[in-house]
Amino acid sequence: MSCSDVTDIPSPAEQKDRASTGRPLPANESSYQPQLSETFSAATASDQEIPRHSLKPGIYVPTLAFFNKESEALDVDTIAKHAVRMAEAGVAGILTQGTNGEAAHLSRTERKVVTKTTRDALNDAGYTDLPIVVGCGAQSTRESIEICYEAQSSGGDFAIILPPSYYKEQYRREELRQFFTDIADASPIPILLYNYPAVAAGIDLDSDMIVDLAQHPNIVGCKLTCGNTGKLNRIAAGTRAATPHDPASGFLCLGGSADFTLQALIGGRVRSHLRPGQRHAQGLRPTVRPLPDRGDGGGEEAAGGCRSGRLDRDPERHHGDQESAAAFPWLRRIRAQAAATADAAGDGVE
Numbered sequence: 533m534s535c536s537d538v539t540d541i542p543s544p545a546e547q548k549d550r551a552s553t554g555r556p557l558p559a560n561e562s563s564y565q566p567q568l569s570e571t572f573s574a575a576t577a578s579d580q581e582i583p584r585h586s587l588k589p590g591i592y593v594p595t596l597a598f599f600n601k602e603s604e605a606l607d608v609d610t611i612a613k614h615a616v617r618m619a620e621a622g623v624a625g626i627l628t629q630g631t632n633g634e635a636a637h638l639s640r641t642e643r644k645v646v647t648k649t650t651r652d653a654l655n656d657a658g659y660t661d662l663p664i665v666v667g668c669g670a671q672s673t674r675e676s677i678e679i680c681y682e683a684q685s686s687g688g689d690f691a692i693i694l695p696p697s698y699y700k701e702q703y704r705r706e707e708l709r710q711f712f713t714d715i716a717d718a719s720p721i722p723i724l725l726y727n728y729p730a731v732a733a734g735i736d737l738d739s740d741m742i743v744d745l746a747q748h749p750n751i752v753g754c755k756l757t758c759g760n761t762g763k764l765n766r767i768a769a770g771t772r773a774a775t776p777h778d779p780a781s782g783f784l785c786l787g788g789s790a791d792f793t794l795q796a797l798i799g800g801r802v803r804s805h806l807r808p809g810q811r812h813a814q815g816l817r818p819t820v821r822p823l824p825d826r827g828d829g830g831g832e833e834a835a836g837g838c839r840s841g842r843l844d845r846d847p848e849r850h851h852g853d854q855e856s857a858a859a860f861p862w863l864r865r866i867r868a869q870a871a872a873t874a875d876a877a878g879d880g881v882e
């Protein structure tokens with residue numbers, strides 16, 4: 533499977549013009565109409581000619597990249613099956629090339645293949661409206677923008693961007709702010725800020741910077757995998773982040789790991805990004821069911837990244853209290869699925 537190369541990246545002037553005068557809506561654009569936050573500056577609000585193109589609150593899954601065990605080539609069949617499995621579980625969206633998606637190990641061509649495979653599989657299964665967020669971070673502004681274009685042409689709806697970190701010692705706040713602002717000005721798809729110091733040489737965006745950057749109309753959310761729920765709460769309050777019941781500013785403030793889903797639910801006006809587990813980490817595997825064995829052992833192997841995790845048979849322990857479940861029907865559904873999965877999986881799940 534291949535994807536067309538990006539040949540036509542607009543000039544910086546054209547990019548700026550596009551960002552300020554509107555752009556094609558993402559495929560998943562709906563009647564969801566957020567209001568601007570009152571914490572945003574008057575100048576920003578009154579200059580804004582287009583509504584924020586927002587993601588809906590919900591559970592978003594950073595999906596795994598699957599590889600053929602022998603050749604290390606992408607296992608597109610499993611990538612496709614897994615995407616549909618996640619959609620069937622009721623997620624609000626899928627993230628390709630997050631950390632579990634091993635963006636750092638993929639070539640630019642492979643990144644496009646993963647996203648296009650995911651989009652095509654979702655479309656074929658009828659999930660044409662399910663948004664795909666694509667990891668588009670790179671060390672240079674220019675390459676990040678190019679990857680945003682490639683993400684869009686591969687079927688991605690949103691981009692999520694890590695700060696650059698190779699020259700960490702040289703970056704001050706202002707350079708980091710400029711990096712995100714320049715990408716947001718130029719990207720053809722809205723972006724989310726990705727704060728994960730563990731994979732960014734310790735760079736830890738603070739809440740002031742994130743709230744400030746959130747004023748940009750093309751920056752529509754953040755994902756905090758730093759695990760700092762105090763920061764998450766400050767950002768949610770400072771941006772008047774969206775909830776399932778109140779689109780508010782439309783800014784989406786996501787917890788980046790299942791470990792603090794409950795804290796995110798309680799305090800952050802947010803829904804969480806779940807981490808389905810990684811080969812190299814003992815992550816939780818709260819809603820992921822092993823893929824069916826393909827008969828040649830490949831399915832089992834391919835699902836290895838998910839199988840290494842641990843699932844408590846009592847989903848309450850990982851998904852919050854009864855009150856949260858009553859308030860959020862999607863949470864109830866996911867809990868029921870997690871319980872059913874645990875029962876069905878038998879000894880496959882600890």
Ligand SMILES: N[C@@H](CC=O)C(=O)O
Pocket residue numbers: 594595629630631632633728757788789806807808
């Ligand atoms: N589950 C996350 C982990 C860090 O944010 C991801 O894979 O992106």
